[in-house]
Amino acid sequence: MVRVREFKSMVDGPHLLIFGAVHGNEVCGTRALEKICAELESGRRKLLRGRCTLVPICNEKAYVEGRRFVEENLNRVFHAHPDPTSHERKIANQLHPLVDRCDYLLDLHSMQSEGEPFAFLNRAVSESEKFCRALGLKWIMKGWPELYREFPDHLSSCTQTYADSKNKPNALVECGTNGHPDADEVAYRSALRGLAYLGLIAPDSPVSEVEPKFLRLTDLWFRQSIDDHFVKVWKNFEAVRRGDLIGHRASGEAVFCPRDGFIVFPSPVSAVGTEWVYVAVSE
Secondary structure (H helix, E strand, C coil), X not given: CCCCEEEECCCCCCEEEXXXXXXXXXXXXXXXXXXXXXXXXXXXXXXCCCEEEEECCCCHHHHHHXXXXXXXXXXXXXXXXXXXXXXXXXXXXXXXXXXXXXXXXXXXXXXXXXXXXXXXXXXXXXXXXXXXXXXXXXXXXXCHHHHHCCCCCCCCECHHHHHHHCCCCEEEEEEEECCCHHHHHHHHHHHHHHHHHCCCCCCCCCCCCCCCEEEEEEEXXXXXXXXXXXXXXXXXXXXXXXXXXXXXXXXXXXXXXXXXXXXXXXXXCCCCCCEEEEEEEEC
């Protein structure tokens, strides 16, 4: 069973749900939420109103094994499954009712590649955008659902698309590189800012107004062979120009960038059939 931590004030207010380790090898959210749990339990930090539900480890088996997932990507099968056929689908059945009951969702992740942290805004409704902005990150990414509609044979139901289907404002934060201390700090700070935005806790300090830069995902390549390879070690948000060579397929076929933009989520170790690299453009 997924272990859930609940904190409730005597004063009415919104209900924030925060996930960590939807992917088992992305531990920044786990560390941040365990720290916040300890602060709330000790009384060092007080819940002023409302309620927060914290799930430091969503996929515990993958977490213990240090793997992204056990059988399939939890953040591609996140919805109700009447007859779950994999470990991750069973976990999704435990987690999605938590989203049904909350008012806001924050999902904390990290990346295989190096690069700056950013928030995903899947559905540009006013309150989700305000929530994303309140996290104080430099970059906000759009376009996930629209891009995946071009690949109907690939699963794409994530925590955000499920929350959007239930009209729950939400944000997903890519906090930095897997295992890096900076990612732990971004996850902790993002969770506190989410709590403070809703008035559940007092802010540690005023959040400086940052006008984020908006990007939109436009292109995606899936890994076709273990021998697909990049021409260099790409960093997240590294600028590319139309016609730049990104990598080669195992067959020798060249993969060129189709437009000016930015590399997103380059993954030299992704499994065959999963996402290899994206390109995004400025809005």
